[in-house]
Amino acid sequence: MQTDVEVKQEPTIPLTLETEILALCNDNPKGVSDKSLETAVAGYDVKQRVTAINRLLTMGKLELLRGSSGLIYRIKTPSAVGSISGVDNQEKLVYQIIESAGNKGIWTREIRYKCNLMLTEVNKILKNLESKKIIKAVKSVAAAKRKVYMLFNLQPDRSVTGGAWYSDQDFESEFVEVLNQQCFKFLQQKCENADKDTTLSPTATNASSFASSEEVLEFISKLGISKVTLSPEDIETILNTLIYDGKVQQTVVPVANGESKKLFKALKPLIETTDFARTPCSLCPVFNECRPGGEISPENCLYMDEWMEY
Amino acid sequence: MSSRECLLAYELLQEHYGKIVADVASFLLQNGWQPLRYIALKANLKLDQVRKALCLLIQHKLAKFHIRKRKIVEYAIDTENVLSILFHPKFIYTVKLLYGDAAELIVEEALQHGIILMSTAIKSVADRLPDENGSGKIEKAFKDLVQTHFLQREPEIEKNEEEENIVPIFTQNEADLYRLPTLSDESLKRKRSDDGSDEPKAKRLKSENGTPSTPTDTVEDDGVYWSVNISRFRQYFRDQSIVASVTQRFGTPCGEIVRAMLRISEVTTPANAQSTQPISSAEIARSLPQKLPMEHVEQHLKLLSNDEDQIVQLFDDSGSGGLYVVNLKNSALALSTATVLSYVQQRYGSKACRIFRLLMLKKHLEQKQVEEFAMIPPKEAKGYLYHMLAENMVIMQEVPRTPDHAPARTFYLYSVNIQRLSRILLVKCYKTCTNLMTRRNHLIKTNKRILDKEERITAIKATLPDADEAQLEEIEEMMTSSERTSLTKHQHCCNKLHTAQNQLLNTIFVLDSYLNALSSA
Numbered sequence: 001m002q003t004d005v006e007v008k009q010e011p012t013i014p015l016t017l018e019t020e021i022l023a024l025c026n027d028n029p030k031g032v033s034d035k036s037l038e039t040a041v042a043g044y045d046v047k048q049r050v051t052a053i054n055r056l057l058t059m060g061k062l063e064l065l066r067g068s069s070g071l072i073y074r075i076k077t078p079s080a081v082g083s084i085s086g087v088d089n090q091e092k093l094v095y096q097i098i099e100s101a102g103n104k105g106i107w108t109r110e111i112r113y114k115c116n117l118m119l120t121e122v123n124k125i126l127k128n129l130e131s132k133k134i135i136k137a138v139k140s141v142a143a144a145k146r147k148v149y150m151l152f153n154l155q156p157d158r159s160v161t162g163g164a165w166y167s168d169q170d171f172e173s174e175f176v177e178v179l180n181q182q183c184f185k186f187l188q189q190k191c192e193n194a195d196k197d198t199t200l201s202p203t204a205t206n207a208s209s210f211a212s213s214e215e216v217l218e219f220i221s222k223l224g225i226s227k228v229t230l231s232p233e234d235i236e237t238i239l240n241t242l243i244y245d246g247k248v249q250q251t252v253v254p255v256a257n258g259e260s261k262k263l264f265k266a267l268k269p270l271i272e273t274t275d276f277a278r279t280p281c282s283l284c285p286v287f288n289e290c291r292p293g294g295e296i297s298p299e300n301c302l303y304m305d306e307w308m309e310y
Numbered sequence: 311m312s313s314r315e316c317l318l319a320y321e322l323l324q325e326h327y328g329k330i331v332a333d334v335a336s337f338l339l340q341n342g343w344q345p346l347r348y349i350a351l352k353a354n355l356k357l358d359q360v361r362k363a364l365c366l367l368i369q370h371k372l373a374k375f376h377i378r379k380r381k382i383v384e385y386a387i388d389t390e391n392v393l394s395i396l397f398h399p400k401f402i403y404t405v406k407l408l409y410g411d412a413a414e415l416i417v418e419e420a421l422q423h424g425i426i427l428m429s430t431a432i433k434s435v436a437d438r439l440p441d442e443n444g445s446g447k448i449e450k451a452f453k454d455l456v457q458t459h460f461l462q463r464e465p466e467i468e469k470n471e472e473e474e475n476i477v478p479i480f481t482q483n484e485a486d487l488y489r490l491p492t493l494s495d496e497s498l499k500r501k502r503s504d505d506g507s508d509e510p511k512a513k514r515l516k517s518e519n520g521t522p523s524t525p526t527d528t529v530e531d532d533g534v535y536w537s538v539n540i541s542r543f544r545q546y547f548r549d550q551s552i553v554a555s556v557t558q559r560f561g562t563p564c565g566e567i568v569r570a571m572l573r574i575s576e577v578t579t580p581a582n583a584q585s586t587q588p589i590s591s592a593e594i595a596r597s598l599p600q601k602l603p604m605e606h607v608e609q610h611l612k613l614l615s616n617d618e619d620q621i622v623q624l625f626d627d628s629g630s631g632g633l634y635v636v637n638l639k640n641s642a643l644a645l646s647t648a649t650v651l652s653y654v655q656q657r658y659g660s661k662a663c664r665i666f667r668l669l670m671l672k673k674h675l676e677q678k679q680v681e682e683f684a685m686i687p688p689k690e691a692k693g694y695l696y697h698m699l700a701e702n703m704v705i706m707q708e709v710p711r712t713p714d715h716a717p718a719r720t721f722y723l724y725s726v727n728i729q730r731l732s733r734i735l736l737v738k739c740y741k742t743c744t745n746l747m748t749r750r751n752h753l754i755k756t757n758k759r760i761l762d763k764e765e766r767i768t769a770i771k772a773t774l775p776d777a778d779e780a781q782l783e784e785i786e787e788m789m790t791s792s793e794r795t796s797l798t799k800h801q802h803c804c805n806k807l808h809t810a811q812n813q814l815l816n817t818i819f820v821l822d823s824y825l826n827a828l829s830s831a
Binding site: 173176180195201202203206237238240241243244245246249267268269270271273274275276277278279281282283287290292297298299301304307308 | 554555558559561563605606609610612613618619644645648649651652653655656657660663664665667668671683684685686687690735738739741742744745746748749752802803806807810813814815816817820
């Protein structure tokens with residue numbers, strides 16, 4: 001009988017220690033530093049304290065943070081405790097960091113900065129969490145080699161995936177090209193129709209050759225070449241590229257309700273190809289090294305030979 | 311003067327006037343104002359040769375002289391006029407289109423002689439033209455050319471009998487620039503014109519000389535020399551290119567309107583003005599060859615002035631229908647920009663051209679932004695941008711965030727400078743021109759043997775006009791068929807090089823007029 005009492009004595013000490021620590025943490029919701037914990041439970045020795053703390057952390061009642069002066073223990077709110085099971089404190093830490101990044105995702109290096117863990121450890125944890133389907137990796141459009149992590153059920157933000165022009169994080173250049181050509185053809189056709197109608201005065205002809213971005217959007221959606229629905233802003237970015245090609249010009253007109261609308265019109269070039277560009281010298285890659293009498297010279301120029309053939 | 315231009319000048323002078331003149335000119339180009347003896351010493355030429363060469367250059371207005379320190383006469387080359395030699399064929403062709411064959415021959419004579427007397431010109435053209443009543447037509451053509459300022463009078467030597475000057479001093483009355491001497495029609499004999507008239511005539515009144523001429527006993531119109539007015543031709547070409555580009559972009563009616571505006575202000579605007587005189591829309595409508603209704607004209611003008619290039623601008627709303635000007639500076643800028651863009655497109659591709667135009671519109675961009683706006687795959691965009699940077703089409707500006715210019719913390723901004731690019735492109739054009747000429751000369755040298763043979767055959771044929779078939783055939787057989795093919799090939803190549811050279815002139819002209827417009831502003 002005496003031995004039973006003795007055996008029972010041992011576990012109670014750690015339990016009471018745990019409840020004491022919990023109580024202390026509850027009192028200080030902001031967290032208890034290691035040092036103050038030491039002074040508060042001065043009766044117990046270091047080993048017992050450490051075991052107690054570890055048990056609390058594993059159970060998910062406490063969380064471990066690193067403060068400026070050392071370790072800090074904080075009581076964990078019930079909601080966060082319940083969400084993950086079977087993970088240890090480091091993983092919880094990483095998880096919280098990823099959660100805080102929202103739908104923009106966070107990069108591995110930033111995770112490392114925030115939790116001050118080793119690279120290998122962080123990678124292991126991330127792999128662990130991914131296999132548990134708690135987080136996912138999304139390839140970022142901005143830097144092609146980076147992967148950002150975010151919670152599993154969140155939709156990646158537009159800035160990460162790039163919106164309508166990117167499918168699976170790959171820039172769809174053919175799609176953009178096709179749209180480019182179609183928009184330009186539409187505007188050109190409009191201009192030609194306006195020119196053919198000779199009964200109109202010059203101002204009217206000019207006015208009817210303009211098109212707004214909504215009209216272009218309607219035309220493109222009717223064509224049905226796009227798998228995703230495009231918004232007017234998307235069409236405007238395409239029309240902007242046509243402006244940079246010099247094929248389209250833009251004006252802004254005021255509309256009835258006080259706002260201003262952008263209109264686009266197909267443009268004819270100011271001059272045809274410049275005559276300098278018709279000589280072989282303008283396209284020659286070794287133009288700067290060419291000298292009369294040198295090794296590369298007009299006398300033995302191969303490009304000129306070819307050019308004079310036809 | 312850049313070295314490219316000096317080389318081109320050397321080539322041109324060698325082709326037209328020979329090696330000695332070219333050597334003298336190149337020495338002067340490299341060393342600026344030099345006295346006569348110095349030239350002879352340094353260029354290793356005899357004094358006599360140098361003297362003759364300088365005479366030739368001065369006669370053709372390619373060289374000029376001044377006195378330094380009252381004793382020494384120094385000479386220098388007028389590089390702009392030398393490079394204008396390139397444009398001579400174009401001048402002749404233009405005059406032919408405008409005023410016919412007689413005028414074409416007059417201008418050809420004037421260009422060959424540099425400065426020429428009116429009577430000499432008419433006489434030599436009459437010799438060349440087979441027409442019997444030619445002299446009346448020729449004189450009329452000459453008067454037309456003077457009236458529209460294509461020919462101008464040379465300044466006269468001041469008759470100063472008190473001191474003896476080492477160099478002749480020229481006086482020029484502005485009013486006298488286009489004053490024609492009276493010439494009677496008596497079989498190429500001419501009365502002396504009244505040079506010392508005191509009445510200043512306004513330059514606008516291009517009327518013929520109405521002052522009474524004192525009959526003297528000298529026959530020639532001595533001392534009245536005429537030369538080709540190069541700046542007038544340049545003005546004409548500039549007008550042509552503006553009208554062509556407006557027609558291309560806005561359609562024929564607008565082109566006609568701009569042509570009418572430029573024609574009205576042809577003789578009233580000085581050569582390097584920024585814009586023409588204000589012209590009212592009523593005046594424009596009146597001077598159109600095909601009459602358009604008034605509202606249409608006004609609407610076209612409004613459309614033109616709303617364009618972003620601002621070639622035509624609204625000067626003022628007063629006057630009937632508003633006053634409009636053609637802004638020559640803006641039009642030079644627009645044409646020059648279009649030339650640069652066309653060059654970029656041909657050389658680097660249309661995607662690179664898109665990047666280039668994007669940088670032009672947005673002034674300064676980072677590389678990321680370029681990729682974003684241009685909607686080109688990032689790797690390709692990077693490739694084009696750096697290729698253009700390597701060839702100096704695009705400029706990069708570092709904007710550091712930290713004092714140590716760490717690359718990760720520095721902004722790299724790309725931008726485009728049209729003025730700098732026009733200059734680069736102009737120098738490239740000059741080099742290309744030199745290359746084309748060198749290649750042509752090389753071809754002629756390599757095929758010299760065949761060409762000589764061809765000449766001999768034609769000479770022999772000419773001396774035997776009544777040869778019978780057999781003899782003709784024998785002469786023809788002197789040349790084998792392979793030689794014939796190589797001869798045709800040589801001619802084809804030479805033609806191609808010549809055509810390319812002439813076409814290149816258009817580009818040179820556009821870029822040159824833009825840079826001139828900038829420097830005079």
